[in-house]
Amino acid sequence: MRKVAIIGIGQTPVDEHWDKSLRDLAGEALIAALQDANRETIDGLFIGNMLSGIVNRQENLGSLIADWVGLHGVEAFKVEAACGSGAAALRVALMAVSSGEMDSAIALGVEKMTDTKGADTTAALATAADADYEAAMGLSFVAINALVMQRYLYEYGWKHTDFAQFSINAHANAVHNPCARLQEAITEKEYRKARMVAEPINLLDASPIGDGAAAVLVIPAEHLRPNGRGRPVITIAGSASATDTLAVHDRPDPLWLAAAERSVQRAYAQAGLGPGEIDLFELHDAFSIMSALSLEACGFAERGQGPRLALDGEIALNGRIPITTRGGLKARGHPVGATGIYQIVEVVQQLRGEAGGTQVDGARIGMAQNIGGSGATIVTHILTAT
Amino acid sequence: MRKVAIIGIGQTPVDEHWDKSLRDLAGEALIAALQDANRETIDGLFIGNMLSGIVNRQENLGSLIADWVGLHGVEAFKVEAACGSGAAALRVALMAVSSGEMDSAIALGVEKMTDTKGADTTAALATAADADYEAAMGLSFVAINALVMQRYLYEYGWKHTDFAQFSINAHANAVHNPCARLQEAITEKEYRKARMVAEPINLLDASPIGDGAAAVLVIPAEHLRPNGRGRPVITIAGSASATDTLAVHDRPDPLWLAAAERSVQRAYAQAGLGPGEIDLFELHDAFSIMSALSLEACGFAERGQGPRLALDGEIALNGRIPITTRGGLKARGHPVGATGIYQIVEVVQQLRGEAGGTQVDGARIGMAQNIGGSGATIVTHILTAT
Numbered sequence: 001m002r003k004v005a006i007i008g009i010g011q012t013p014v015d016e017h018w019d020k021s022l023r024d025l026a027g028e029a030l031i032a033a034l035q036d037a038n039r040e041t042i043d044g045l046f047i048g049n050m051l052s053g054i055v056n057r058q059e060n061l062g063s064l065i066a067d068w069v070g071l072h073g074v075e076a077f078k079v080e081a082a083c084g085s086g087a088a089a090l091r092v093a094l095m096a097v098s099s100g101e102m103d104s105a106i107a108l109g110v111e112k113m114t115d116t117k118g119a120d121t122t123a124a125l126a127t128a129a130d131a132d133y134e135a136a137m138g139l140s141f142v143a144i145n146a147l148v149m150q151r152y153l154y155e156y157g158w159k160h161t162d163f164a165q166f167s168i169n170a171h172a173n174a175v176h177n178p179c180a181r182l183q184e185a186i187t188e189k190e191y192r193k194a195r196m197v198a199e200p201i202n203l204l205d206a207s208p209i210g211d212g213a214a215a216v217l218v219i220p221a222e223h224l225r226p227n228g229r230g231r232p233v234i235t236i237a238g239s240a241s242a243t244d245t246l247a248v249h250d251r252p253d254p255l256w257l258a259a260a261e262r263s264v265q266r267a268y269a270q271a272g273l274g275p276g277e278i279d280l281f282e283l284h285d286a287f288s289i290m291s292a293l294s295l296e297a298c299g300f301a302e303r304g305q306g307p308r309l310a311l312d313g314e315i316a317l318n319g320r321i322p323i324t325t326r327g328g329l330k331a332r333g334h335p336v337g338a339t340g341i342y343q344i345v346e347v348v349q350q351l352r353g354e355a356g357g358t359q360v361d362g363a364r365i366g367m368a369q370n371i372g373g374s375g376a377t378i379v380t381h382i383l384t385a386t
Numbered sequence: 387m388r389k390v391a392i393i394g395i396g397q398t399p400v401d402e403h404w405d406k407s408l409r410d411l412a413g414e415a416l417i418a419a420l421q422d423a424n425r426e427t428i429d430g431l432f433i434g435n436m437l438s439g440i441v442n443r444q445e446n447l448g449s450l451i452a453d454w455v456g457l458h459g460v461e462a463f464k465v466e467a468a469c470g471s472g473a474a475a476l477r478v479a480l481m482a483v484s485s486g487e488m489d490s491a492i493a494l495g496v497e498k499m500t501d502t503k504g505a506d507t508t509a510a511l512a513t514a515a516d517a518d519y520e521a522a523m524g525l526s527f528v529a530i531n532a533l534v535m536q537r538y539l540y541e542y543g544w545k546h547t548d549f550a551q552f553s554i555n556a557h558a559n560a561v562h563n564p565c566a567r568l569q570e571a572i573t574e575k576e577y578r579k580a581r582m583v584a585e586p587i588n589l590l591d592a593s594p595i596g597d598g599a600a601a602v603l604v605i606p607a608e609h610l611r612p613n614g615r616g617r618p619v620i621t622i623a624g625s626a627s628a629t630d631t632l633a634v635h636d637r638p639d640p641l642w643l644a645a646a647e648r649s650v651q652r653a654y655a656q657a658g659l660g661p662g663e664i665d666l667f668e669l670h671d672a673f674s675i676m677s678a679l680s681l682e683a684c685g686f687a688e689r690g691q692g693p694r695l696a697l698d699g700e701i702a703l704n705g706r707i708p709i710t711t712r713g714g715l716k717a718r719g720h721p722v723g724a725t726g727i728y729q730i731v732e733v734v735q736q737l738r739g740e741a742g743g744t745q746v747d748g749a750r751i752g753m754a755q756n757i758g759g760s761g762a763t764i765v766t767h768i769l770t771a772t
Contacts, residue, residue, distance in 0.1 A: 095481040101387070
């Protein structure tokens, strides 16, 4: 199995892109990744996307996007794992290159989701949950997470405001990310007074959706040539994915992300690393409760103690485990099927020292974790710079 | 890169399954493949499906199906390439195993598409074409194929009835396939008198949709153990995929399947074989015109001469290149995202000598070709028995 390196990244701003179609956004990010890698073509294209069928009435994105950007004839498919689609596409690109099937591939995440009405978007997002046993009962996706958070507060005795720092930290970092959807800081007072969405989740616990695309170009590490730009070599040291029950009520403990634990343990083992060696962690903060659960499942906090890291400032850029360093889902935005690739792009920025105002000093090892459904499909990547 | 073998197959009948959900069908085929391979679990699950988001309001099929069949925690994603989704999922399973990322995987195709109204199905299927430049103009998927067939008749001077044998052959074979949707023979007179759908495509040129699931279990060939059942070893000797423009009007020649040619040439080269050595060919006869175009692009007929093979009986079980030996899309049925895996299951049946009344004598090398969109995404597999 060949080791795989990331040599190109590209992204569009996350926003409501009224003047750009899905193919426009995908093309921008893809061409940016090619240019960043100083390449003109690739052997394969794997597209993380969740909602193109329902929202854009467009499937067959592989052919659509390969054709649009002039990559005539390349192998190209869509990979779907709800909000985990982006990192799932990277898994496929990695296997394509590590197997020797191809010598270069792009994993692209793209979502164009603001062209529809809010209620339709909510219904579309509910397809990430169990259609027969959750969505059919009227549970929206935010409602599922609200039930989880409610239970978490009850079980471990935290108050809602103990989660404020997750959102404050994400927004503070997004100020320095020109691709972030919400480039504005928030205060604890604003967090406390934010409009309720689904008790106890308020507007500032929840990530905004958006349109956007991001891309990473991978090749076998053995093909690396000096890039003449003084950049470090970014290698995928760990990559693993696992599933849990789709419906949250089927889990022995709804407050434990078993698939996160399973995938991160495999990724740690592959990389020969543990949580103490991770310099930054782009986690899947679709809701603030998910930040706490992810930190616990990945070994950064004891069970039920995730909020403690936020309260103690350990998630800040100079803390023990900086998270959402470019704004996270909360403030960079959550174009669902694209999010997993945005996370990878952001980890690469950190490892290259290109994270500007939110650079984590001396970052050499970064982790990203992308989640589809309420913990149902979880993909973890560990990247290292040498 | 490790060679990959197919050691298990499973399928449900293609039908209108009013009493079974998507997960029921998927589970039946998957468990049948496990049992056929005499295994209890696998490392990964890759699901070919096109329409679950639009028609079943269910994404995240990886977690849904892994959970449903008790494959707790395994890596599982959906792979989508319109009607080519099934074979695309097999491509991913193959790369997962050949890379060494995992030691076993199932490629599952599933589609549950008859729970919706006919007009909605037509609109859903149009998402395989270009939403902005084809579907938005009112072109349904059958209409696109009708334009292609019209042009073919004009360009090469064939009559509509010259295509009759493609459908007659498929139906004759389906009589012997208990999983086929239409297990009944048709006559040339019935073909000629069939109701028009979109000039010149009539009802007996077109494949019926349906509900169904099929699965194949792959492992590294180096892990093969004697199975004690006297079965031949089925190896994937060639596997390749390519794309063309999504919209047919963007192609220099709308009557040439460039992506089929590209993918089949790569598969031939991998297998060290040519068209003269293929014992049977499960092609993508969504419409009778597609049979002719596929035979030409894959080197079995000169350009514009596909119908000649049908008229001369060369596509029959004892002909030069038997096609649609278990009924094809035309009579086995076309549960779109599942079709590519049905084709693989059928080739394995032939190579094992388990094809009953439609067994091709001495079949040792079989090919399957699955198409997403009107020739936009094309995946070719060559299997060999030793």
